[in-house]
Amino acid sequence: MKIAVVALGKIGLPLAVQFADADPSHEVVGVDVNPRVVELVNAGTEPFPGEAHLADKLAQLVPAGRLRATTDYAEAIPGADAVVLVVPLFVDEATGAPDFGWMDEATRSLAAHLTPGTLVSYETTLPVGTTRTRWKPMLEQISGLTEGADFHLVFSPERVLTGRVFADLRRYPKLVGGLSEEGTRRAVEFYEAVLSFDDRDDLPRPNGVWDMGSAEAAEMAKLAETTYRDVNIGLANQFARFADTAGIDVHKVIEACNSQPYSHIHTPGIAVGGHCIPVYPRLYLSTDADATVVRTAREANAAMPEYAVARAESLLGSLDGLRVVVLGASYRGRVKETAFSGVFATVAALRERGAQVLVHDPMYTDAELAGYGWEPYTLGDPVDVAIVQADHPEYATLAATDLPGLRLLLDGRRVTDPARFTGVPRLTIGGGEPLPA
């Protein structure tokens, strides 16, 4: 097979490698608009760190001529048996509306070079209906070809986690949904040829490629599995807020609930960040305005940084003029990524109250933190309040002596060790610690 992968990012590049690795007879070409990425891939070097086995596989497949990269769609698309596109989609931070800019551009370039006989599979997470109502007409108009006759279009969401893409590709069923029976059949055949699956006896049907029946069902599956997590965390956060008012430790409650197999309550915390969980519910809401449960959960989660700061304020009376450090710029521990991180809303809520805000993160240099407009904090400098925003493992061993003058620790991730903070008030989200009357 001749296979093209459009966008060699954290998902597209491992996919291209997987397709090339699956069979020595496959010819795989990756297209990316970034010439630096293309250059690195063609040198057999990984353009980003942290993806298990990627460096080894690139070093093997590229010199063997089984995988190459280009910036030129004309080199990759004509005559391809399959084109997999995984260019990112963005969401407007203020309005939550999907921004198709990069994807439209990539689709136009792809369409301009599409030839008869190709299977086109979109893997980027999309609002329900996008494959049929946006990509099909765009591809047809620009290429002059007809979907279902000259080429086939399907949607197949990417469900892997970066860092462990190759393992997840084996572990999770590959969902596909076409616009026609023939398109779906071809997509099932394609993915069966390029993927292998672990046996799993916990699934209702054998692990492998699952036909979802329509592109819309496949689009919805990805949005539903991620929106479920946001809604679940929203519920956990509401339980946590109630527990705080009632003097109950919600973590004990959740542990107890989840000891029975029908309860899967997630962990409450100061924020839900990252590219996926805060974003996909908004893509879902863009086509289902009646989803009040989804909307309310998203609002509940978005309000958590403000809740945490208000809780700190109620213990101290006022934060005006106090030195407050936010521990963790990343959206979660162990990941150097600030996309939709709770740091932004936490810093804003503190600044609104007149606090002098500092930010610390073991994964970022002071210059990087300053680049975001934050004053970097060094452990050992005097500070009045500390708010843990990301569960970096380093914070598990943090002690009051690292934060001289500390009057309050608000641990938004429950990662610190209370024994290391004796004598300093320590609040958590849902810990139910008493506040002064």
Ligand SMILES: NC(=O)c1ccc[n+]([C@@H]2O[C@H](COP(=O)([O-])OP(=O)(O)OC[C@H]3O[C@@H](n4cnc5c(N)ncnc54)[C@H](O)[C@@H]3O)[C@@H](O)[C@H]2O)c1
């Ligand atoms: N990152 C994840 O954890 C993850 C997990 C599951 C699914 N996904 C899905 O994968 C999508 C892509 O994510 P990613 O992390 O790989 O993105 P990324 O930011 O790592 O890479 C995107 C790549 O797209 C390239 N690009 C932009 N415009 C292009 C164009 N017109 N033509 C060709 N290439 C172009 C960029 O140069 C870049 O190399 C996401 O939007 C999401 O839907 C991501």
